[in-house]
Amino acid sequence: MTDRPSTPEWCLITELGHRITKVHNKGKRLMALKAVLVSLALAGAAFVPPVSAAQLTVGFSQIGSESGWRAAETTVSKSEAAKRGVNLKIADAQQKQENQIKAIRSFVAQGVDAIFLAPVVSSGWEAVLKEAKDAKIPVILLDRDIDPSGKELYLTAVTSDSVHEGEVAGDWLAKAVGDKACNVVELQGTVGASVATNRKKGFDTAIAKHANIKVVRSQTGDFTRAKGKEVMESFIKAEGGGKSLCAVYAHNDDMMVGAIQAMKEAGLKPGKDILTVSIDAVPDIFKAMVAGEANATVELTPNMAGPALDTLTAYKEKGTVPPKWIQTESKLYTSADDPQKAYDGKKGLGY
Numbered sequence: 028m029t030d031r032p033s034t035p036e037w038c039l040i041t042e043l044g045h046r047i048t049k050v051h052n053k054g055k056r057l058m059a060l061k062a063v064l065v066s067l068a069l070a071g072a073a074f075v076p077p078v079s080a081a082q083l084t085v086g087f088s089q090i091g092s093e094s095g096w097r098a099a100e101t102t103v104s105k106s107e108a109a110k111r112g113v114n115l116k117i118a119d120a121q122q123k124q125e126n127q128i129k130a131i132r133s134f135v136a137q138g139v140d141a142i143f144l145a146p147v148v149s150s151g152w153e154a155v156l157k158e159a160k161d162a163k164i165p166v167i168l169l170d171r172d173i174d175p176s177g178k179e180l181y182l183t184a185v186t187s188d189s190v191h192e193g194e195v196a197g198d199w200l201a202k203a204v205g206d207k208a209c210n211v212v213e214l215q216g217t218v219g220a221s222v223a224t225n226r227k228k229g230f231d232t233a234i235a236k237h238a239n240i241k242v243v244r245s246q247t248g249d250f251t252r253a254k255g256k257e258v259m260e261s262f263i264k265a266e267g268g269g270k271s272l273c274a275v276y277a278h279n280d281d282m283m284v285g286a287i288q289a290m291k292e293a294g295l296k297p298g299k300d301i302l303t304v305s306i307d308a309v310p311d312i313f314k315a316m317v318a319g320e321a322n323a324t325v326e327l328t329p330n331m332a333g334p335a336l337d338t339l340t341a342y343k344e345k346g347t348v349p350p351k352w353i354q355t356e357s358k359l360y361t362s363a364d365d366p367q368k369a370y371d372g373k374k375g376l377g378y
């Protein structure tokens with residue numbers, strides 16, 4: 028059953044309807060009909076039907092499926108849209124900015140009500156976002172940010188504080204190693220991605236307070252499991268078999284899962300001889316914690332679309348202008364936090 032709106036305009040229409048059915052005389056009926064039409068015309072001038080989430084079509088330019096977290100974000104976005112009756116069109120850019128730009132242009136041409144963008148890198152968005160702005164299509168950034176010069180080109184950004192995530196990881200490591208000398212290798216995310224730049228910056232800031240902790244090697248693993256493994260293998264080789272290493276910091280759990288594999292294959296004991304700290308909190312990192320092969324992760328929620336859709340609906344329905352940044356929570360999990368329970372709670376969520 029559909030709910031009837033209770034706006035004054037609908038009350039007027041309902042009342043007029045009643046008046047027609049009550050009139051039995053043909054002449055009177057015609058006069059009443061005329062009155063109805065005039066009244067409807069007057070009411071119609073002021074009657075702007077509210078936009079509900081169920082009427083919205085949103086285009087989402089997603090980066091790709093480079094990590095378990097990304098796959099979960101896509102799954103959760105679909106279910107959050109379905110819950111609200113929003114028609115969500117997802118374009119997979121396969122990690123390429125040029126594909127994202129094409130997708131945005133296509134969404135603009137289709138006249139969607141809004142565009143969600145997870146920007147693979149932070150620069151180079153001005154021209155295409157200006158096209159969306161000129162077409163009066165609001166853009167909401169999900170999980171990654173763009174360069175400050177583009178700030179006026181989007182409505183809001185739903186992201187974590189990725190500098191803080193790096194700081195949380197660095198603080199955890201500093202506490203775990205105490206005064207012990209600690210050589211760290213770092214697996215960075217995609218070059219040019221805001222989260223990679225920020226997670227590096229946050230970690231560097233946290234360990235700068237501890238002269239005993241040093242990043243001895245740092246390279247991109249592009250947020251993928253395969254590259255994480257490959258780069259870790261080269262780190263181990265370059266560090267004489269890895270015996271002098273004390274910890275691995277990876278900008279996401281997928282790269283860490285690949286690095287754990289590389290360490291095991293090299294005869295090292297991840298989680299024991301070499302500490303691990305990474306970001307995302309995907310089920311597989313909890314599995315590794317249960318096996319004693321991983322130590323800590325900082326959670327990134329895959330539900331960026333839910334808050335974005337609510338913000339968009341409030342903007343469209345009531346004109347509520349959101350703050351420029353809607354920040355999601357970053358929570359540290361360690362092997363002391365019941366990793367089996369965390370794994371069980373997350374394994375069915377599309378990771």
Ligand code: AHR
Nearest residue numbers: 094096097170222250279
């Ligand atoms: O932008 C969020 C990052 O992108 C996630 O931490 C990583 O797994 C993903 O690929």
